[in-house]
Amino acid sequence: MPPEPTTDNPSTTSTSTSPSEQLLQEQQQEQQQQPQPQTHTHHTLPPPFTHTPTPLIPLTQGAEALVYRTTFLTPSTPAILKYRPPKPYRHPTLDRRLTKARLLAEARVLVRCRREGVAVPAVLGGDWEAGWLCLEFVAGETVRRVLDWWVEREGWRVKGKEGEGEGEEGEGEGEERDEAMLDLMRKIGRAVGKLHTTGVVHGDLTTSNIMLRPSSPSPPTSTSPNASPNVDEEEEDVSAYLAGTIVLIDFGLAAQSLRQTQEEDRAVDLYVLERAFAATHPTAERLFGEVLRAYGESYPGAKASLRRLEGVRLRGRKRSMLG
């Protein structure tokens, strides 16, 4: 599991300006107008998304943000709308300030990354006071889903082979697909390396926050034992699907890391990712080795971060033992 976003960073609150009286009044009026008991499934979006003829398709509802798929600027530009709704238990002024600071921090890091050539979604627009951000839509899957799909597929592949009386050792036919998967792992390692090279740490580097934009548009469909009896025919599809671009998303907890804590911050990113892999499946944990190998070769300081990772692991284990 990713570390929960902890207490509010005092440095972010102090940099934002306090809202004017007028804003406060507007906000209070707004609150009176809005139906107060908001359920978990329905949220009142800020304008212009309140009453829009453009479809807004809900994707996820996290602890901090609601994420929709929509279009933005032109009808042929798919986009992601990320909205941070007000938190009713927080003081409205503080809440507004925090929301603004965090959205802005997320947007700033994204623009910086994009400028430096790290593959992240473009920032298309936003309104910090209102709590929303529009991002370029990444046509693909989260690595989490790719891993789930792969693990499931591995499962029935092995079963199929056992049925044919073959051993568990990988024969020639599976190697190509394995190689495609290992190559994907290396791409993840390099993407994280590239991010760290720019001095940014992600802060919540789970497999749900890494996307694969495949080079072939649709994933191979069969994930069940009955779907395709002929594994070989699929090998090419699978390789083509996995041969895509890695895009890092969700920079809500990202930060410019300070030189003094950089190594540790980077190691924590890697540790969070390692835990995410381990949580998927033991097989996926094996793949993670390849992520680290590629990471280690991706920039001059990478080896030092990897050494630091060992320390972070030890402390992580101790902490979980203490409960």
Add this chain to the structure above:
Amino acid sequence: MVHVRTYRLPHYEQYPVHVALFRDVSNAAFLRKQLLEANEDFDYAFLDASMIISLTHLLSASFMAVHRSLTNSLKARTPHSELVFRLHPNNNIGESYRKFGISDTTTALIAVKLSLSQDITAETVAAHLGEAVQGESVQIGDDGHELTNWTDANKVNETYKTPNLLGKNGHASDNTNLEHAQAVILGLMTIKGS
């Protein structure tokens, strides 16, 4: 006859954006003077075409102008000056006009009219611009690529402080980097001044 292309912004469909493009404009100084004198008949965003990199670039500033107008959060005096202001990466309105607005020597001109009230239509815009602008109207297609025929990559890179971002050797016609450049520039516009 003046060609006006109307774009509809997703989520703000009810406030269309009318755009006209002119080449060989000969009365830029006059047009600019009308803006300086705040002549109400000349309520447009008049942009020098050299600074627009894509239709999406233009629509991004248009969206923010419409949005800020309708949410009472304009930083500039009018929605159209907000549009000019939104294009610039910094918080200086005068500088925004100097870089993106019409100058006395402008020959390639983009005129934008936000339709924030019902009585503004493509026809009324075309009729007025036909009288006001001395220049050749250029038809704009749905993808708006004609808007970028005059892009000056060096000037764009300099204004956004993004060396080598757009174009190769200053040739804006080399569009290999356009998608990347647009991604960075929309981002810079979005986080500007905050």
